[in-house]
Amino acid sequence: MANTTDNKQEKIIEKIKKVLELSRNNPSEEEAKAAALKAQELMAQYHISMQEVDDVQDIENIAEEQVTVGNGKKWKFKLATVVAKNFRCKHFFYGRSTVVFYGYETDAKIAAETFKYLFKVGNTASDTYYNQLYWKAHNAGEYFNGKGIVNNFLVGYINGISSALDKQCTALMIVTPEEVKESFAERTKGFGKVSANLNLNSWYGQEARQAGFEKGKSAMESKQIAEKAS
Numbered sequence: 001m002a003n004t005t006d007n008k009q010e011k012i013i014e015k016i017k018k019v020l021e022l023s024r025n026n027p028s029e030e031e032a033k034a035a036a037l038k039a040q041e042l043m044a045q046y047h048i049s050m051q052e053v054d055d056v057q058d059i060e061n062i063a064e065e066q067v068t069v070g071n072g073k074k075w076k077f078k079l080a081t082v083v084a085k086n087f088r089c090k091h092f093f094y095g096r097s098t099v100v101f102y103g104y105e106t107d108a109k110i111a112a113e114t115f116k117y118l119f120k121v122g123n124t125a126s127d128t129y130y131n132q133l134y135w136k137a138h139n140a141g142e143y144f145n146g147k148g149i150v151n152n153f154l155v156g157y158i159n160g161i162s163s164a165l166d167k168q169c170t171a172l173m174i175v176t177p178e179e180v181k182e183s184f185a186e187r188t189k190g191f192g193k194v195s196a197n198l199n200l201n202s203w204y205g206q207e208a209r210q211a212g213f214e215k216g217k218s219a220m221e222s223k224q225i226a227e228k229a230s
Contacts, residue, residue, distance in 0.1 A: 012046050016053050023106050032106045033113060044168055050175070062183050063105040065112035068098045069119055075154040076119060082158060083118065086165040087111035088176050090184040092191055102187065103180045118161060118219060125215045126153045133204060149204050156209030160216020 016039050023035035043049070069076055080099045084091040089103035089111045101111040130149050137144035168174075 009046075009048075012042065013048060013052055016042050016048060020053060033110050036106055036110050040168065061105055062103065062180060063108050065101045065108040066094070066098050067101070067112050067116055067119075069116075071095070071097045073119075073123065075122070075151070075158065078158050079118060079122070079161070080115060082162045082165060083111050083115045085176070086169045086174065087114065088174060088180065090176060090180060090188075092188050102184050104177065121215075121219050122154055122157050125157065126150045126212070129153050129208065129211055149208050152205045152208035153212035153215075156212025156214075157216040157219075158212075159209070160213040160218075161220050162216075163213070164217050164220035 019035050019039040019042065023032045023039060043053075076099060077093070080091050080093075080101075083089075084101055084103075087101075087103070087110055088107040089101045091099060091101050091111075093099055099112075099115060101108045101115070103111065127150070130146060130153070133149060134144055134146060
């Protein structure tokens with residue numbers, strides 16, 4: 001029985017290796033992205049860590065992927081931090097409008113696509129949530145204080161994404177490669193820091209954060225990412 005189990009594990013690891021190789025050495029961006037997501041799914045399903053497939057060598061060049069989303073929406077800074085960490089990347093910003101993901105080419109592309117998807121979902125969901133509360137109060141003839149609702153929703157949203165991603169990241173032992181870290185340190189030498197405080201009190205603070213948290217978790221379901229980030 002032990003040999004059967006070992007053989008099955010070896011076959012799964014070999015499959016993951018092939019999928020990773022496809023993701024890291026593929027001229028098609030869409031195929032590479034799909035393969036990388038499939039590899040994560042398989043590792044999570046069978047509880048296999050990156051250490052067990054570490055003989056798949058990184059053969060890509062380090063690259064930068066830019067995502068421009070405008071000067072507002074300060075929550076993008078925290079979202080970028082969460083996404084970069086969980087896709088083996090580092091990140092920085094050009095001004096306050098452009099997020100740059102820095103890592104092996106496939107990792108950086110997947111991080112950028114995931115960020116774009118999550119940023120779009122977060123903006124739409126937070127606006128929808130605000131409008132629901134506004135009309136609920138309006139129709140009931142109640143006073144509506146909307147201060148902080150959107151930001152509290154987005155704080156919860158980012159926490160929900162982080163909860164889902166960090167759990168998988170820890171399980172798969174995903175870490176940013178040392179070569180990427182060293183190159184990033186050189187690339188960003190002398191850069192300033194960007195921060196954003198999104199914590200605002202509001203009448204709907206806790207309620208809004210919980211709603212955002214649930215939305216963030218659901219947005220990180222593997223099938224949803226595969227379908228929407230493409």
